[in-house]
Amino acid sequence: MSLGGVARSRLAEERKAWRKDHPHGFVARPATSPDGTVNLMVWNCCIPGRQGTDWEGGSFPIVLTFSEDYPSRAPICKFPKDFFHPNVFDSGMVCLSILSQDNGWHPSITVRQILMGVQDLLDHPNLADPAQGAAHRLFIHNPIEYKQRILNQAQLYKSAI
Template sequence: MASGGPARGRLAEERKAWRKNHPPPWVRGEAGDAAGWVRQPHGLEVRHPRQGGHWEGGYFPVTLHFTEDYPSNLPICRFPTGFFHVNVYDCGEVCLSILGDAWKPSITMRQILIGIQDLLDNPNPASPAQDLSYELFAKNMTEYKKRVRQQAKRYPSLV
Protein backbone atom coordinates (compact mmCIF):
# COMPACT_ATOMS: atom_id res chain seq x y z
CA MET A 1 0.00 0.00 0.00
CA ALA A 2 1.27 3.46 -0.77
CA SER A 3 2.49 5.65 2.06
CA GLY A 4 -0.55 7.90 1.93
CA GLY A 5 -4.05 7.94 0.60
CA PRO A 6 -7.46 7.14 1.97
CA ALA A 7 -6.78 3.43 2.51
CA ARG A 8 -3.73 4.01 4.70
CA GLY A 9 -5.48 6.76 6.66
CA ARG A 10 -8.60 4.69 7.23
CA LEU A 11 -6.56 1.68 8.36
CA ALA A 12 -4.59 3.87 10.78
CA GLU A 13 -7.85 5.16 12.28
CA GLU A 14 -9.24 1.66 12.61
CA ARG A 15 -6.01 0.45 14.20
CA LYS A 16 -6.37 3.10 16.91
CA ALA A 17 -10.00 2.16 17.45
CA TRP A 18 -9.01 -1.53 17.63
CA ARG A 19 -6.48 -0.85 20.37
CA LYS A 20 -9.13 0.93 22.43
CA ASN A 21 -12.00 -1.46 21.87
CA HIS A 22 -11.71 -4.62 19.80
CA PRO A 23 -14.48 -7.20 19.76
CA PRO A 24 -13.70 -9.91 22.27
CA PRO A 25 -12.20 -12.45 21.96
CA TRP A 26 -10.41 -11.37 18.76
CA VAL A 27 -6.68 -10.73 18.98
CA ARG A 28 -4.37 -9.38 16.31
CA GLY A 29 -1.81 -11.66 14.76
CA GLU A 30 1.79 -11.64 15.84
CA ALA A 31 3.20 -11.26 12.33
CA GLY A 32 2.60 -7.56 11.78
CA ASP A 33 4.64 -4.73 10.35
CA ALA A 34 6.41 -2.16 12.51
CA ALA A 35 3.02 -0.73 13.44
CA GLY A 36 2.09 -4.18 14.70
CA TRP A 37 -1.15 -4.48 12.80
CA VAL A 38 -1.12 -4.38 9.04
CA ARG A 39 0.60 -7.36 7.44
CA GLN A 40 2.42 -7.09 4.15
CA PRO A 41 1.05 -6.86 1.57
CA HIS A 42 -2.10 -5.03 2.56
CA GLY A 43 -3.39 -7.45 5.12
CA LEU A 44 -4.23 -8.08 8.73
CA GLU A 45 -4.34 -11.37 10.53
CA VAL A 46 -6.48 -11.77 13.59
CA ARG A 47 -7.21 -14.90 15.56
CA HIS A 48 -10.46 -15.85 17.15
CA PRO A 49 -10.16 -18.10 20.20
CA ARG A 50 -13.38 -19.96 20.86
CA GLN A 51 -14.82 -20.93 24.21
CA GLY A 52 -17.95 -22.98 24.58
CA GLY A 53 -19.81 -24.97 22.00
CA HIS A 54 -18.39 -27.21 19.34
CA TRP A 55 -15.74 -24.68 18.29
CA GLU A 56 -14.21 -24.64 21.80
CA GLY A 57 -10.46 -24.89 21.99
CA GLY A 58 -9.87 -23.56 18.49
CA TYR A 59 -7.88 -20.42 17.73
CA PHE A 60 -8.98 -19.61 14.21
CA PRO A 61 -6.84 -17.35 12.01
CA VAL A 62 -8.59 -14.91 9.66
CA THR A 63 -6.67 -12.73 7.23
CA LEU A 64 -8.14 -9.50 5.88
CA HIS A 65 -6.65 -8.18 2.62
CA PHE A 66 -7.09 -4.52 1.66
CA THR A 67 -6.65 -2.74 -1.65
CA GLU A 68 -5.55 0.82 -2.28
CA ASP A 69 -9.24 1.60 -2.83
CA TYR A 70 -10.32 0.60 0.69
CA PRO A 71 -12.85 1.55 2.04
CA SER A 72 -14.51 2.12 -1.34
CA ASN A 73 -13.71 -1.50 -2.14
CA LEU A 74 -14.28 -4.16 0.47
CA PRO A 75 -11.50 -6.24 2.01
CA ILE A 76 -11.23 -9.94 1.28
CA CYS A 77 -11.49 -12.04 4.42
CA ARG A 78 -10.06 -15.56 4.46
CA PHE A 79 -9.67 -18.47 6.81
CA PRO A 80 -7.03 -21.07 5.88
CA THR A 81 -7.72 -23.10 2.73
CA GLY A 82 -10.02 -26.03 3.47
CA PHE A 83 -11.60 -24.42 6.54
CA PHE A 84 -14.75 -26.41 7.36
CA HIS A 85 -17.75 -24.09 7.60
CA VAL A 86 -21.03 -23.71 5.74
CA ASN A 87 -20.20 -20.12 4.77
CA VAL A 88 -16.50 -20.42 3.94
CA TYR A 89 -15.44 -21.36 0.41
CA ASP A 90 -12.83 -24.09 -0.05
CA CYS A 91 -10.25 -21.37 -0.80
CA GLY A 92 -10.97 -19.96 2.69
CA GLU A 93 -12.85 -16.84 1.56
CA VAL A 94 -15.72 -15.88 3.87
CA CYS A 95 -19.23 -15.71 2.39
CA LEU A 96 -20.92 -12.92 4.35
CA SER A 97 -23.39 -10.33 3.06
CA ILE A 98 -21.42 -7.33 4.33
CA LEU A 99 -18.44 -8.67 2.39
CA GLY A 100 -20.41 -8.73 -0.83
CA ASP A 101 -23.45 -6.93 -2.18
CA ALA A 102 -24.20 -5.30 1.19
CA TRP A 103 -20.72 -3.68 1.45
CA LYS A 104 -20.68 0.01 2.36
CA PRO A 105 -17.53 2.08 2.98
CA SER A 106 -18.86 2.93 6.43
CA ILE A 107 -18.50 -0.71 7.56
CA THR A 108 -15.55 -1.03 9.94
CA MET A 109 -13.22 -3.92 10.61
CA ARG A 110 -14.83 -4.26 14.01
CA GLN A 111 -18.20 -4.82 12.33
CA ILE A 112 -16.64 -7.29 9.89
CA LEU A 113 -15.07 -9.31 12.70
CA ILE A 114 -18.29 -9.32 14.71
CA GLY A 115 -20.09 -10.52 11.56
CA ILE A 116 -17.57 -13.34 11.10
CA GLN A 117 -17.85 -14.25 14.79
CA ASP A 118 -21.63 -14.43 14.45
CA LEU A 119 -21.25 -16.57 11.33
CA LEU A 120 -19.10 -19.07 13.24
CA ASP A 121 -21.76 -19.32 15.91
CA ASN A 122 -24.72 -19.22 13.52
CA PRO A 123 -24.00 -20.56 10.03
CA ASN A 124 -26.27 -19.28 7.28
CA PRO A 125 -27.55 -22.31 5.35
CA ALA A 126 -29.39 -19.96 2.95
CA SER A 127 -26.00 -18.92 1.53
CA PRO A 128 -23.80 -22.04 1.52
CA ALA A 129 -20.24 -21.86 0.23
CA GLN A 130 -19.28 -25.53 0.74
CA ASP A 131 -21.30 -28.52 -0.40
CA LEU A 132 -20.11 -31.05 2.20
CA SER A 133 -20.35 -28.69 5.15
CA TYR A 134 -23.81 -27.58 4.05
CA GLU A 135 -25.08 -31.13 3.53
CA LEU A 136 -23.86 -32.25 6.94
CA PHE A 137 -25.28 -29.13 8.59
CA ALA A 138 -28.67 -29.72 6.93
CA LYS A 139 -28.91 -33.51 7.15
CA ASN A 140 -26.48 -34.89 9.73
CA MET A 141 -25.89 -32.46 12.59
CA THR A 142 -24.06 -35.10 14.64
CA GLU A 143 -21.41 -35.52 11.93
CA TYR A 144 -21.28 -31.76 11.33
CA LYS A 145 -20.53 -31.11 15.01
CA LYS A 146 -17.91 -33.88 15.00
CA ARG A 147 -16.13 -32.22 12.07
CA VAL A 148 -16.27 -28.83 13.78
CA ARG A 149 -14.68 -30.32 16.91
CA GLN A 150 -11.97 -31.97 14.75
CA GLN A 151 -11.26 -28.64 13.11
CA ALA A 152 -10.94 -26.91 16.49
CA LYS A 153 -8.18 -29.41 17.28
CA ARG A 154 -6.39 -28.46 14.03
CA TYR A 155 -6.12 -24.85 15.25
CA PRO A 156 -5.27 -25.17 18.95
CA SER A 157 -4.94 -22.20 21.25
CA LEU A 158 -1.50 -20.62 21.23
CA VAL A 159 -1.70 -19.95 24.96
Protein backbone atom coordinates in the same frame (compact mmCIF):
# COMPACT_ATOMS: atom_id res chain seq x y z
CA MET B 1 -5.39 12.38 -1.16
CA SER B 2 -5.04 9.31 -3.39
CA LEU B 3 -7.29 6.28 -2.95
CA GLY B 4 -4.42 4.31 -1.40
CA GLY B 5 -3.82 7.20 0.98
CA VAL B 6 -7.46 7.13 2.05
CA ALA B 7 -7.26 3.37 2.63
CA ARG B 8 -4.07 3.60 4.70
CA SER B 9 -5.37 6.55 6.69
CA ARG B 10 -8.61 4.73 7.52
CA LEU B 11 -6.71 1.54 8.44
CA ALA B 12 -4.33 3.49 10.68
CA GLU B 13 -7.36 4.92 12.49
CA GLU B 14 -8.92 1.46 12.80
CA ARG B 15 -5.66 0.08 14.19
CA LYS B 16 -5.53 2.84 16.79
CA ALA B 17 -9.17 2.23 17.80
CA TRP B 18 -8.57 -1.55 17.97
CA ARG B 19 -5.55 -1.13 20.22
CA LYS B 20 -7.59 1.02 22.62
CA ASP B 21 -10.60 -1.30 22.74
CA HIS B 22 -11.32 -4.65 21.11
CA PRO B 23 -13.49 -7.66 21.93
CA HIS B 24 -11.95 -10.15 24.36
CA GLY B 25 -10.09 -13.02 22.70
CA PHE B 26 -9.92 -11.39 19.27
CA VAL B 27 -6.61 -10.56 17.59
CA ALA B 28 -6.22 -8.13 14.68
CA ARG B 29 -2.88 -6.72 13.66
CA PRO B 30 -1.32 -5.54 10.46
CA ALA B 31 1.22 -7.88 8.92
CA THR B 32 4.91 -7.13 9.09
CA SER B 33 6.66 -6.83 5.73
CA PRO B 34 9.98 -8.64 5.16
CA ASP B 35 11.82 -5.33 5.70
CA GLY B 36 10.21 -4.98 9.14
CA THR B 37 7.70 -2.27 8.24
CA VAL B 38 4.01 -2.55 9.07
CA ASN B 39 1.76 -3.46 6.13
CA LEU B 40 -1.60 -1.85 6.90
CA MET B 41 -3.12 -3.49 3.80
CA VAL B 42 -2.93 -7.04 5.23
CA TRP B 43 -4.14 -7.91 8.74
CA ASN B 44 -3.54 -11.21 10.53
CA CYS B 45 -6.44 -11.90 12.81
CA CYS B 46 -7.85 -14.60 15.07
CA ILE B 47 -11.48 -15.08 15.94
CA PRO B 48 -12.29 -16.94 19.15
CA GLY B 49 -15.02 -19.57 19.13
CA ARG B 50 -17.97 -18.23 21.10
CA GLN B 51 -18.49 -19.74 24.56
CA GLY B 52 -21.22 -22.33 24.76
CA THR B 53 -20.90 -23.29 21.08
CA ASP B 54 -19.15 -26.16 19.32
CA TRP B 55 -16.52 -23.60 18.25
CA GLU B 56 -15.56 -22.80 21.87
CA GLY B 57 -11.86 -23.20 22.63
CA GLY B 58 -10.72 -22.51 19.10
CA SER B 59 -8.88 -19.41 17.94
CA PHE B 60 -9.46 -19.33 14.21
CA PRO B 61 -6.92 -17.55 11.97
CA ILE B 62 -8.24 -15.27 9.28
CA VAL B 63 -6.44 -12.81 7.00
CA LEU B 64 -8.05 -9.55 5.90
CA THR B 65 -6.58 -8.15 2.69
CA PHE B 66 -7.52 -4.59 1.87
CA SER B 67 -7.35 -2.97 -1.56
CA GLU B 68 -6.33 0.58 -2.39
CA ASP B 69 -10.10 1.19 -2.82
CA TYR B 70 -10.87 0.49 0.86
CA PRO B 71 -13.23 1.57 2.44
CA SER B 72 -15.23 1.86 -0.79
CA ARG B 73 -14.47 -1.83 -1.45
CA ALA B 74 -14.75 -4.63 1.11
CA PRO B 75 -11.61 -6.50 2.15
CA ILE B 76 -11.03 -10.11 1.16
CA CYS B 77 -11.37 -12.32 4.24
CA LYS B 78 -9.81 -15.76 4.19
CA PHE B 79 -9.49 -18.61 6.66
CA PRO B 80 -6.84 -21.26 5.96
CA LYS B 81 -7.47 -23.36 2.85
CA ASP B 82 -10.00 -26.17 3.46
CA PHE B 83 -11.47 -24.53 6.57
CA PHE B 84 -14.66 -26.48 7.30
CA HIS B 85 -17.81 -24.33 7.28
CA PRO B 86 -20.88 -24.05 5.00
CA ASN B 87 -20.10 -20.39 4.20
CA VAL B 88 -16.37 -20.72 3.56
CA PHE B 89 -15.11 -21.67 0.12
CA ASP B 90 -12.45 -24.39 -0.14
CA SER B 91 -9.96 -21.57 -0.82
CA GLY B 92 -10.75 -20.18 2.64
CA MET B 93 -12.64 -17.14 1.36
CA VAL B 94 -15.57 -16.18 3.58
CA CYS B 95 -19.03 -15.82 2.06
CA LEU B 96 -20.79 -13.22 4.25
CA SER B 97 -23.30 -10.58 3.18
CA ILE B 98 -21.46 -7.64 4.80
CA LEU B 99 -18.40 -8.55 2.69
CA SER B 100 -20.38 -8.64 -0.56
CA GLN B 101 -19.70 -5.62 -2.74
CA ASP B 102 -23.15 -5.96 -4.33
CA ASN B 103 -25.12 -7.04 -1.30
CA GLY B 104 -24.17 -5.72 2.10
CA TRP B 105 -20.85 -3.88 2.12
CA HIS B 106 -20.89 -0.30 3.33
CA PRO B 107 -17.79 1.90 3.81
CA SER B 108 -18.71 2.51 7.46
CA ILE B 109 -18.20 -1.18 8.33
CA THR B 110 -15.13 -1.58 10.53
CA VAL B 111 -12.59 -4.36 11.08
CA ARG B 112 -14.25 -4.97 14.44
CA GLN B 113 -17.67 -5.40 12.80
CA ILE B 114 -16.24 -7.73 10.15
CA LEU B 115 -14.57 -9.99 12.72
CA MET B 116 -17.63 -10.04 14.99
CA GLY B 117 -19.81 -10.82 11.95
CA VAL B 118 -17.56 -13.73 10.97
CA GLN B 119 -17.62 -15.01 14.57
CA ASP B 120 -21.43 -14.97 14.47
CA LEU B 121 -21.40 -16.75 11.10
CA LEU B 122 -19.34 -19.63 12.55
CA ASP B 123 -22.20 -20.83 14.74
CA HIS B 124 -25.04 -19.48 12.59
CA PRO B 125 -24.29 -20.47 8.98
CA ASN B 126 -26.37 -18.93 6.22
CA LEU B 127 -27.78 -22.07 4.62
CA ALA B 128 -29.40 -20.04 1.83
CA ASP B 129 -25.96 -19.06 0.52
CA PRO B 130 -23.65 -22.07 0.85
CA ALA B 131 -20.06 -21.88 -0.34
CA GLN B 132 -18.90 -25.38 0.63
CA GLY B 133 -21.11 -28.26 -0.43
CA ALA B 134 -19.73 -30.93 1.93
CA ALA B 135 -20.13 -28.78 5.05
CA HIS B 136 -23.57 -27.64 3.93
CA ARG B 137 -24.77 -31.22 3.32
CA LEU B 138 -23.41 -32.44 6.68
CA PHE B 139 -25.01 -29.55 8.54
CA ILE B 140 -28.41 -30.45 7.07
CA HIS B 141 -28.27 -34.26 6.78
CA ASN B 142 -25.87 -35.39 9.50
CA PRO B 143 -25.73 -32.83 12.32
CA ILE B 144 -23.89 -35.25 14.63
CA GLU B 145 -21.00 -35.68 12.18
CA TYR B 146 -21.04 -31.92 11.43
CA LYS B 147 -20.72 -31.18 15.15
CA GLN B 148 -17.81 -33.62 15.45
CA ARG B 149 -16.00 -31.93 12.54
CA ILE B 150 -16.45 -28.53 14.22
CA LEU B 151 -15.22 -29.86 17.59
CA ASN B 152 -12.17 -31.37 15.83
CA GLN B 153 -11.50 -28.07 14.04
CA ALA B 154 -11.74 -26.17 17.35
CA GLN B 155 -9.10 -28.54 18.75
CA LEU B 156 -6.92 -28.07 15.67
CA TYR B 157 -6.97 -24.28 16.08
CA LYS B 158 -6.54 -24.07 19.85
CA SER B 159 -3.72 -21.53 19.45
CA ALA B 160 -3.46 -20.07 15.97
CA ILE B 161 -1.33 -16.91 16.28
